[in-house]
Amino acid sequence: xxxxxxxxxxxxxxxxxxxxxxxxxxxxxxxxxxxxxxxxxxxxxxxxxxxxxxxxxxxxxxxxxxxxxxxxxxxxxxxxxxxxxxxxxxxxxxxxxxxxxxxxxxxxxxxxxxxxxxxxxxxxxxxxxxxxxxxxxxxxxxxxxxxxxxxxxxxxxxxxxxxxxxxxxxxxxxxxxxx
Numbered sequence: 001x002x003x004x005x006x007x008x009x010x011x012x013x014x015x016x017x018x019x020x021x022x023x024x025x026x027x028x029x030x031x032x033x034x035x036x037x038x039x040x041x042x043x044x045x046x047x048x049x050x051x052x053x054x055x056x057x058x059x060x061x062x063x064x065x066x067x068x069x070x071x072x073x074x075x076x077x078x079x080x081x082x083x084x085x086x087x088x089x090x091x092x093x094x095x096x097x098x099x100x101x102x103x104x105x106x107x108x109x110x111x112x113x114x115x116x117x118x119x120x121x122x123x124x125x126x127x128x129x130x131x132x133x134x135x136x137x138x139x140x141x142x143x144x145x146x147x148x149x150x151x152x153x154x155x156x157x158x159x160x161x162x163x164x165x166x167x168x169x170x171x172x173x174x175x176x177x178x179x
């Protein structure tokens with residue numbers, strides 16, 4: 001719960017991924033949120049990237065982290081997916097945590113982690129955790145509605161005509177068979 005221990009828990013999980021990478025194990029953080037502005041979390045993600053943790057971030061709005069900076073954030077990718085639906089899900093995946101998937105009300109922002117009441121809970125049932133991760137992976141393959149954040153702070157988009165015909169929101173909508 002924020003503001004009580006959520007930041008500390010997130011930092012502990014980032015550190016665990018960092019330690020796994022330093023030990024030569026696969027290490028990955030995959031997170032989906034609306035905003036990433038917290039300086040402490042950003043610094044920890046940079047440090048994790050520097051030791052080989054793969055960090056994939058799906059940040060719909062404001063992101064103060066700069067991916068792709070040589071020696072600092074080489075292993076970090078940030079995309080923003082903007083489509084028909086205004087999404088508010090916040091999901092965190094830490095490969096080396098016993099409970100790998102978490103859903104939350106909190107963005108990784110100082111105001112959310114320090115000044116608001118927010119919750120974060122693990123997805124215990126493996127079936128649902130796997131489904132959530134698989135759906136997050138779809139976001140990373142989207143070339144129609146996604147924009148990649150570059151190291152200079154600008155966004156770029158691949159030409160949708162050159163890639164798939166459906167964005168992730170349409171794919172998920174069809175998989176649900178409704179909407």
